[in-house]
Amino acid sequence: MPTASDIVLEAAGIEKSFPGVRALDGVALRVRAGRLVALLGENGAGKSTLMNILSGVYPPDAGTIRLDGREVRFANPREAQALGIGIVHQELNLVRYLSVAENIFLGREPLTVTGLIDYRKLHADTAAVLKRLDLAVAPGTLVADLRVGQQQVVEIARAVSAEARVLILDEPTSSLSAHEVEVLFGVIAELKSRGVAIIYITHKFEELARVCDDVTIMRDGRVVGEALLTELTRDAIVRQMAGREAKEVFQKSPAVLGSEILRADEITLPGEGAGRPFLVEKVSLSLRRGEVLGVFGLVGAGRTELLETLFGLHPERSTGRVSVNGQAVNFTSPRDAIAAGLALAPEDRKRDGLVLPMSVAANASLASLDRTLRGGLVSESREAAYITPYIERFRVKTPSLHQLIVNLSGGNQQKVILAKWLATSPKILLLDEPTRGIDVNAKREIYAFIDELARAGLGLVVVSSELPEILALSDRVMVLCEGRKTAEFSRADATPERVLHAALPDLAAIVS
Amino acid sequence: MSASKSAAFFARFRSLLALALMVLALCLLSDRFLTPDNGWNILRQISVNLCLSIGMTLVILSGGIDLSVGAILALSGAIAAGLLKHGIALPAFDVLLQFTTAGAIVAGLFVGAGLGWCNGVAITRFQLPPFVATLGMFSIARGLTMLWTGGFPITGLGSSFGEIGTGTFLSVPMPVWIMSVLVAIFVLVTRRLRFGRHLYAVGGNERAARLTGLHVNRIKIAVYTLAGALAGVAGLIVTSRLDSAQPNAGLGYELDSIAAVVIGGTSLSGGRGSVTGTVLGCLIIGVLNNGLFLLNVSPFWQQVIKGVVILLAVAIDKMNARGRDS
Numbered sequence A: 001m002p003t004a005s006d007i008v009l010e011a012a013g014i015e016k017s018f019p020g021v022r023a024l025d026g027v028a029l030r031v032r033a034g035r036l037v038a039l040l041g042e043n044g045a046g047k048s049t050l051m052n053i054l055s056g057v058y059p060p061d062a063g064t065i066r067l068d069g070r071e072v073r074f075a076n077p078r079e080a081q082a083l084g085i086g087i088v089h090q091e092l093n094l095v096r097y098l099s100v101a102e103n104i105f106l107g108r109e110p111l112t113v114t115g116l117i118d119y120r121k122l123h124a125d126t127a128a129v130l131k132r133l134d135l136a137v138a139p140g141t142l143v144a145d146l147r148v149g150q151q152q153v154v155e156i157a158r159a160v161s162a163e164a165r166v167l168i169l170d171e172p173t174s175s176l177s178a179h180e181v182e183v184l185f186g187v188i189a190e191l192k193s194r195g196v197a198i199i200y201i202t203h204k205f206e207e208l209a210r211v212c213d214d215v216t217i218m219r220d221g222r223v224v225g226e227a228l229l230t231e232l233t234r235d236a237i238v239r240q241m242a243g244r245e246a247k248e249v250f251q252k253s254p255a256v257l258g259s260e261i262l263r264a265d266e267i268t269l270p271g272e273g274a275g276r277p278f279l280v281e282k283v284s285l286s287l288r289r290g291e292v293l294g295v296f297g298l299v300g301a302g303r304t305e306l307l308e309t310l311f312g313l314h315p316e317r318s319t320g321r322v323s324v325n326g327q328a329v330n331f332t333s334p335r336d337a338i339a340a341g342l343a344l345a346p347e348d349r350k351r352d353g354l355v356l357p358m359s360v361a362a363n364a365s366l367a368s369l370d371r372t373l374r375g376g377l378v379s380e381s382r383e384a385a386y387i388t389p390y391i392e393r394f395r396v397k398t399p400s401l402h403q404l405i406v407n408l409s410g411g412n413q414q415k416v417i418l419a420k421w422l423a424t425s426p427k428i429l430l431l432d433e434p435t436r437g438i439d440v441n442a443k444r445e446i447y448a449f450i451d452e453l454a455r456a457g458l459g460l461v462v463v464s465s466e467l468p469e470i471l472a473l474s475d476r477v478m479v480l481c482e483g484r485k486t487a488e489f490s491r492a493d494a495t496p497e498r499v500l501h502a503a504l505p506d507l508a509a510i511v512s
Numbered sequence B: 001m002s003a004s005k006s007a008a009f010f011a012r013f014r015s016l017l018a019l020a021l022m023v024l025a026l027c028l029l030s031d032r033f034l035t036p037d038n039g040w041n042i043l044r045q046i047s048v049n050l051c052l053s054i055g056m057t058l059v060i061l062s063g064g065i066d067l068s069v070g071a072i073l074a075l076s077g078a079i080a081a082g083l084l085k086h087g088i089a090l091p092a093f094d095v096l097l098q099f100t101t102a103g104a105i106v107a108g109l110f111v112g113a114g115l116g117w118c119n120g121v122a123i124t125r126f127q128l129p130p131f132v133a134t135l136g137m138f139s140i141a142r143g144l145t146m147l148w149t150g151g152f153p154i155t156g157l158g159s160s161f162g163e164i165g166t167g168t169f170l171s172v173p174m175p176v177w178i179m180s181v182l183v184a185i186f187v188l189v190t191r192r193l194r195f196g197r198h199l200y201a202v203g204g205n206e207r208a209a210r211l212t213g214l215h216v217n218r219i220k221i222a223v224y225t226l227a228g229a230l231a232g233v234a235g236l237i238v239t240s241r242l243d244s245a246q247p248n249a250g251l252g253y254e255l256d257s258i259a260a261v262v263i264g265g266t267s268l269s270g271g272r273g274s275v276t277g278t279v280l281g282c283l284i285i286g287v288l289n290n291g292l293f294l295l296n297v298s299p300f301w302q303q304v305i306k307g308v309v310i311l312l313a314v315a316i317d318k319m320n321a322r323g324r325d326s
Helices: A047-054 A077-082 A100-104 A119-132 A148-161 A178-193 A205-211 A234-242 A303-310 A334-339 A349-353 A360-372 A380-393 A410-422 A440-455 A467-473 A496-503 A505-511 B003-029 B036-061 B069-086 B101-124 B130-149 B159-166 B174-192 B194-204 B206-211 B216-242 B253-263 B275-294 B299-324
Strands: A007-018 A021-032 A036-041 A062-067 A070-072 A085-088 A166-170 A197-201 A214-219 A222-228 A260-270 A278-288 A292-296 A319-324 A327-329 A342-345 A428-432 A459-464 A476-481 A484-490 B088-090 B095-097
Touching: A007 A047, A021 A036, A021 A047, A021 A197, A021 A214, A021 A222, A036 A047, A036 A205, A036 A234, A047 A085, A047 A166, A047 A197, A077 A085, A085 A148, A100 A119, A100 A148, A119 A148, A148 A166, A148 A178, A178 A197, A178 A205, A214 A234, A222 A234, A234 A440, A260 A303, A260 A459, A278 A303, A278 A459, A292 A303, A292 A440, A292 A467, A303 A342, A303 A428, A303 A459, A334 A342, A342 A410, A349 A410, A349 B206, A360 A380, A360 A410, A360 B194, A380 A410, A410 A440, A440 A459, A440 A467, A459 A467, A467 A496, A476 A496, A484 A496, B003 B275, B003 B299, B036 B069, B036 B174, B036 B194, B036 B216, B036 B253, B036 B275, B069 B088, B069 B101, B069 B130, B069 B159, B069 B216, B069 B253, B101 B130, B101 B159, B101 B216, B159 B174, B159 B216, B174 B194, B174 B216, B174 B275, B194 B206, B194 B216, B206 B216, B253 B275, B253 B299, B275 B299
Parallel strands: A036 A197, A036 A214, A085 A166, A166 A197, A278 A484, A292 A459, A292 A476, A342 A428, A428 A459
Antiparallel strands: A007 A021, A007 A062, A062 A070, A214 A222, A260 A278, A260 A319, A319 A327, A476 A484, B088 B095
């Protein structure tokens, strides 16, 4: 059992409120040298707020932070950094048009005697960090030219290179490939052996056994459980996170398949600029009413691009034939696709899905505003009447329809997006990573909705990089790898090994 | 009251409070301030800026900026004045087209709307940043005004045209009528029309708006066209009031209107703000200018003070936003 003297960072009685929300309510957290504490909890439990306070993004309303037993206060992230607290945020914080090296050492660039940036040393140091993280890119590469997964690795490299004594990782693996995850776990093990204390936020239980020593569970702005990982079962964790008995396995209802509702032949999307010549290459698919087609692939497999092309976002560059309900269509914009009964819930909710300065009601009615007009004018009462059944159907937790969407948790934001599209009475729903960054319970709710919508006769295409999710939801599984379709399995044939096998680039090359 | 509504309410309330305090102070400092004549005076003086600022509000709500409205004002006014005074010769048909007052007014408005439409097309179809597109239009319209007028004022436009800027209806000055009707229309447009809601969505998150199937490009083109047309209205008022089209009319007006929009609490990053806020912004600037004039403060100091007010208004907004966001 670790002793009190190992404690590097200790937070006690941390409180933080935002207008209308009590985000943290007397939180205590201890982090020990050479150990990794996993911070678990639903979205909205306060994990990210706590990390933002520990890394100096904002000050707590009350409470103390002690580093090596001495009380500290951070006026800004830079002060926290100077005291050895590094953080990798959930969202990428890179300057796209600076190089990898410039990003990693941003704010701590090595200087020559004349005060200019010492690029030789900068690039040498960068190369050393990149080697540690097994990222094969030149230090001078622009961040904008990297894949999202690679950018995430650069973000990690920045924190690692700062030689932090406390390292906070907020869902670092959400966009990493399997290999990149392995490398990260290796680096974590190495950092632990050198006495670095690590706080690790994740929603992926399978990662815990690999890296975690201690577990702290948060709910509603409080710590509700602290234990060694070995003392906990998965059920116990889920129970504590949810605060109620949670049914573990999602039960999919048997599919009742109708006629073919969507067909796509040889969809091709050439790449832009450098990089792979094709983002999507001759991918064909067929979808029937009442069916859930799972699309699995690693980051960069062309999953998002395939959905975007189907949705009419790349009319100039893409080729291929699409038909809806047996009729050939040619979408020149998302508008056409929506008119034909398609809907797309994008992967990056904040960037592509939500209008953040708007209210819940305005976001939910945006795609179906025509149906809420009275005498040609927007009527708030009619809008509320029209949208409320959808908001209730998806059990969106919001104090009112006028609440700004930005104040909702990720899971509830996603439900608003689903409500928005369902209000257009779509026939085909394209869901891109529908549960990304969403807590276990909201995830289970979303799964149930997907199931329910399929039973109601919609055709659904669900893209995900989480294998268990794909296997649980899909009637059929299609696997993409580097823009090409490498396999398709019926539900019965889709084993984790087979699907993963088809998704890995090197193996797929041998198979095809 | 919900979070978003109360936040908006307090933003509005702050501007109102600032305005009320200014009025109160001026009542105490000057016995010439609180008179009916001075009241009409202020309203008449802000009418031109308010016309421009309504358009600017739409543009800024959509996430853009329009630097060309002052120049469009000058060209619209000059074209209307020129057509009214001299008509236009069409040598190919060997005719000289003469314009009535109404015809000249319509022509002026068309010029404004047309140049605004060009802005919109440059920004959407040709993907130019609004700053650059409207900067280009600023220069083009200024140049065209000089070419059209030869650098000299066009004067003597007749009494019926003069009604726009100097006439009254039910003892209310015409410019005040025009401004009030426009405010009413555009409050309705932004609050209750589908176009208004879409406008906020485009400014709040253009990518999401596109993915939701909104006509993003059409909305933007409409916004710049309206801004141009409203600059045309302002041009007619200015020209009519002076009974002459000045080649340098409206110089720097785009900055005044941006100031009014910003003081009115509309966010330069788009998607947040209101036309009523802009009305308050214009009133604040108008009362400030008028008050400083009555107090015999030098015009040079007036500029400095106006600058300080802009900075204060935005700084207060930012401080509030910091508490609200994240």
